Each structure stands twice: as structure tokens, then as C-alpha cells.
Amino acid sequence: MSELVTKEQIVRWMQIYAERVAAAKEMLTELDAAIGDADHGINMERGFGEVVLRLPELAQQDLSALLKGIGMTLLSKVGGASGPLYGTLFLRMAQGASGKDALTVDEFVAGLEAGIAGIQQRGSARPGEKTMVDALLPAMESLRTTLASGASLAGALTAAAAAAKAGMSATVEMQATKGRASYLGPRSVGHQDPGATSAWMMVQAAAETLIES
Numbered sequence: 001m002s003e004l005v006t007k008e009q010i011v012r013w014m015q016i017y018a019e020r021v022a023a024a025k026e027m028l029t030e031l032d033a034a035i036g037d038a039d040h041g042i043n044m045e046r047g048f049g050e051v052v053l054r055l056p057e058l059a060q061q062d063l064s065a066l067l068k069g070i071g072m073t074l075l076s077k078v079g080g081a082s083g084p085l086y087g088t089l090f091l092r093m094a095q096g097a098s099g100k101d102a103l104t105v106d107e108f109v110a111g112l113e114a115g116i117a118g119i120q121q122r123g124s125a126r127p128g129e130k131t132m133v134d135a136l137l138p139a140m141e142s143l144r145t146t147l148a149s150g151a152s153l154a155g156a157l158t159a160a161a162a163a164a165k166a167g168m169s170a171t172v173e174m175q176a177t178k179g180r181a182s183y184l185g186p187r188s189v190g191h192q193d194p195g196a197t198s199a200w201m202m203v204q205a206a207a208e209t210l211i212e213s
């Protein structure tokens, strides 16, 4: 049987990610203190904490309703720019999941790609502008390439997490031209982008979910 991404795995991904975000709250907030308004960890913990609370109820429904519920929760519970952006990722993923309880690997990857395209449409960030996009796009490219070479989804997500981490590290040398950090102009250089950091953690949590199941 070909590999599937199940509803239970999406639930587990969110649980693992919420744990990681809660543990990294101070770190994410410190990164945001340097080039933003010191709330990224707080925003992410609030948003994904609320997602976890809603998971039991959302998991009663199909995958599309689950993903939509995650997206709407992030949209409504996270005050910062990151909430609507991460919310868009899950709302776009929901569009291809209607009536399903599992996705094929191709459907899952297409959903992620549509989600990242949605983030770019909503925030209009291109690569190199020191945002979450700088972690997400390299992850996506790596995922596609590694899957095409015949790797399992778990293996491909592990490689994608490494690519996201490299993308995250590359934001240190970038000057922010989108979001709050852009107000600092050249003074934003030398700091790691908080959103690229939480985005790397999201890919890493997805890899861990697939490895454990």
C-alpha cells in the first residue's frame, strides 16, 4: 500500500509542535525582542495551545474540517502577523482535503505547497526578505527533490527540516524588508528571524511525527 498521511498524524503533528513551541516560548520571544516587539513566542504558544484544546472536537470531523479548524483558530487567536500567515497555511491545506480522512503523499505535499503559496500571497514576502518564507521555501524544494529520488515521506521531511534550518540560519545575514523587523532597516541584520525559527520547528515536528508513526 502506498504511504498515507492520516488525520491522526495531523493531530499528532499539532500536539508535538505545540509542545515544542511552548518549550521554545522564551527563545522565540527573545528573537522577536531583538528585531520586533517581543511577542512571537507568546503569540505562537497562545495560538497552538488553543489549537491543542480544540483538537479532540476537530478530530471528530473529516481532515478538511480539522485543517480548517486549525487555520481558523490561528487566525482568530494569534494577535501578530504570524497568526494569519500560519492560519492561511492550514486553510489552504484544508481545501484539498474535503471528505477525506487521509491524504496521499502527493496530496499532502501539494497541500503544503498551496499553503506556502498562500502565505506568500497574503504577506507578499519573497525569498531573502528575512521571514518565515526563507525557511519554508527551501524546505519545500528539498521535500520535492528528496521524494522524487524515492525517499519515504519521513526521510524527505527530515531532509526538509534540515533545509528549513539552513534557511532559518541564513536569515541572520538578511535585512528585513517585510513585517515589523523592516522598520529597523539595516539594523535588522545580524539577528535570526523569529518566524523563520518557528517555521523550521514546524517542519521538524512534522518529520518527528512521521518518524514515530
Ligand SMILES: Nc1ncnc2c1ncn2[C@@H]1O[C@H](COP(=O)(O)OP(=O)(O)O)[C@@H](O)[C@H]1O
Pocket (backbone or CB within 6 Å): 032, 036, 037, 039, 040, 043, 044, 079, 080, 081, 082, 083, 085, 119, 122, 123, 124, 125, 130, 131, 132, 133, 178, 179, 180, 193, 194, 195, 196
Ligand atoms: N509579510 C510577511 N510575510 C511572511 N512572514 C512575515 C511577514 N511579516 C512578518 N512575518 C513573519 O512573522 C514573524 C513575526 O511574527 P509575530 O511576532 O508573531 O508578529 P508581529 O510581527 O505582528 O509581532 C516574523 O519573524 C516573520 O517571520
Ligand SMILES: [Mg+2]
Pocket (backbone or CB within 6 Å): 032, 036, 037, 038, 039, 040, 080, 180
Ligand atoms: Mg512580534
